[in-house]
Every structure is written in structure tokens, then in C-alpha cells.
Amino acid sequence: MTTAVLLVSQEHGGSEAFTISEDPLRLRSARLSADVHLQLQHQYQLVREKARRSWHASTAAYAYTLTSSGRELAAWHWHPASGVAYPHVHVTGAVLDHRVHVPTGRVSIESVLRMLIGDFGVAPLRDDWDDVLAKTERDFIEHRRWHA
Amino acid sequence: MQAITSEPGIMQLSRDEGRAMLDERTRRVLGMTLEEFEAAYDAGTLDLTRSDVIGLTILLPFARP
Numbered sequence: 001m002t003t004a005v006l007l008v009s010q011e012h013g014g015s016e017a018f019t020i021s022e023d024p025l026r027l028r029s030a031r032l033s034a035d036v037h038l039q040l041q042h043q044y045q046l047v048r049e050k051a052r053r054s055w056h057a058s059t060a061a062y063a064y065t066l067t068s069s070g071r072e073l074a075a076w077h078w079h080p081a082s083g084v085a086y087p088h089v090h091v092t093g094a095v096l097d098h099r100v101h102v103p104t105g106r107v108s109i110e111s112v113l114r115m116l117i118g119d120f121g122v123a124p125l126r127d128d129w130d131d132v133l134a135k136t137e138r139d140f141i142e143h144r145r146w147h148a
Numbered sequence: 149m150q151a152i153t154s155e156p157g158i159m160q161l162s163r164d165e166g167r168a169m170l171d172e173r174t175r176r177v178l179g180m181t182l183e184e185f186e187a188a189y190d191a192g193t194l195d196l197t198r199s200d201v202i203g204l205t206i207l208l209p210f211a212r213p
Contacts, residue, residue: 005157007149009166009210017209021159023173041206063203075199082196082205090199099197 001027001117001124015060017043024067030121032068038116039065040109056143064112072098076107106144110137166210174204182211 004022024037043061048054061082065075071092078087088101110133116122117129126132152160161169171182177200178185185204188194194201 005159007166007169007210008152008158008160009207010160010163012213014213015209017207019207019210039200039203041203043206043209061206063199063206065199065203072199077199077202079196079202079206082202098199 001113001122001129003125011046013046015043015045017041024065027116027120027122029068029116030123032120034069036073036116036120036122037067038112039063039067042109058145059106062107062109064107064109066112066116076104076112077101078106108137108140110134110140161210163211170204170207170210173207177201177204186211 002020002022002025004020004025006018007021008018009016019042020038020040024039026035026037029036041061041063042059044057044059046055047058049056059078061079063075063077063079066073072090073092075090076087077084077090080086084101086101087104087106089104089107090098090100091102092098114130114133117124149159149161149165152158167182170185174180174182174185180188185194186208189205189208194205196202196205
């Protein structure tokens with residue numbers, strides 16, 4: 001859906017982060033009359049698994065935000081160090097506003113991208129997008145240490 | 149900026165590049181330099197009810213350990 005790249009912070013043994021090079025990432029939606037914009041911020045730590053002598057990435061926080069025409073549509077958050085300890089989504093609706101933290105399970109980046117393609121009509125650049133998302137999401141599901 | 153895997157589309161930023169990237173975003177989103185943002189974060193004075201502020205705090209590893 002984009003030629004933008006993922007930017008990764010320099011490793012120094014503590015918390016690391018990645019984001020999208022284009023901020024916000026502008027995506028053409030076949031469903032909306034305006035573009036939809038995606039912002040992605042993800043923080044993690046590399047943890048050494050002594051028994052396996054391998055590493056895994058442990059998510060420390062995430063924020064995935066969708067906006068359109070200057071209005072926030074939805075924002076999936078998990079930022080336990082900043083007040084709200086559980087994964088949640090902010091949505092704008094008749095009775096919901098940004099102050100409400102609707103509880104969710106841990107939300108994968110892949111599920112947000114799948115929603116953009118399926119529900120917002122954003123065109124993927126690869127024909128095998130579904131397989132790519134399924135594979136990386138499978139890894140996330142198999143290796144996550146917890147989920148709400 | 150350098151590629152860290154053979155897979156296209158993933159680039160690692162040096163500390164200086166990371167600070168420059170984050171400084172551009174704090175200025176654009178909040179009208180604050182990165183240094184001002186870091187000071188406000190350390191002082192606990194940022195508005196953490198805002199998605200855009202939360203997002204910037206998540207990216208602090210680009211700027212410092």
C-alpha cells in the first residue's frame with residue numbers, strides 16, 4: 001500500500017522503537033471521499049532467551065492512529081507507563097469521545113493494515129499481501145507472552 | 149541511515165538521525181523542539197490524554213537510551 005519504509009532506532013540494549021518514515025502515512029481510500037492517514041509508533045525490548053540462546057522482541061507500548069480530514073477516526077493504544085495499563089482503543093462516536101478507553105486485546109499492526117485494505121479500500125502494492133500479513137501475524141500470535 | 153536486513157523497507161537510524169527525525173515531529177505536532185519535549189516528559193507536564201503526544205513519547209528511544 002506504500003513505498004514508505006519502517007524506521008528503526010539504533011540498538012543500545014534498552015528500549016527500541018520503530019515508526020513509518022512518512023508521518024502521517026497518506027493512503028487513498030476507495031470508501032472515503034478523503035484520504036485516510038495512518039500513524040504508527042511501536043516500542044519494544046529485545047530479550048535474550050537463555051534456554052534457547054535466541055532473542056525475541058517484547059512489545060513495551062504501541063499507538064496506531066487513523067485520521068481523515070483532520071479528524072481522528074480510531075486510535076489503538078497500549079502505553080502502560082503512561083497511565084492506562086490495559087490495551088484499548090479510542091473511537092469517535094455519538095456517546096464515545098477521546099476520553100473513553102475502550103478495552104481491547106492486544107492489537108496487531110497486521111490487523112489494522114488488513115482493516116485498511118478490506119474496509120477502507122486501500123489498495124495493496126503486493127498481490128500476496130494477505131499471505132504476508134498472515135505469516136507475520138501468526139508469528140506475533142504464537143510468540144506473544146500475554147494477551148487480554 | 150542503513151538497512152539492517154536483506155528485506156527491503158526497514159532502515160535503522162543513527163542516534164543523530166533519530167533525534168533529527170523526532171525533532172521534526174515534535175516541532176510539527178506540538179510546536180516544541182525535541183529538547184523541550186524531553187524536558188516536559190521528564191517533568192511530567194505533557195498532556196498524555198492526546199494520541200499524538202502518546203505517540204511521540206513511544207518514539208523516545210530514537211532520541212535517548
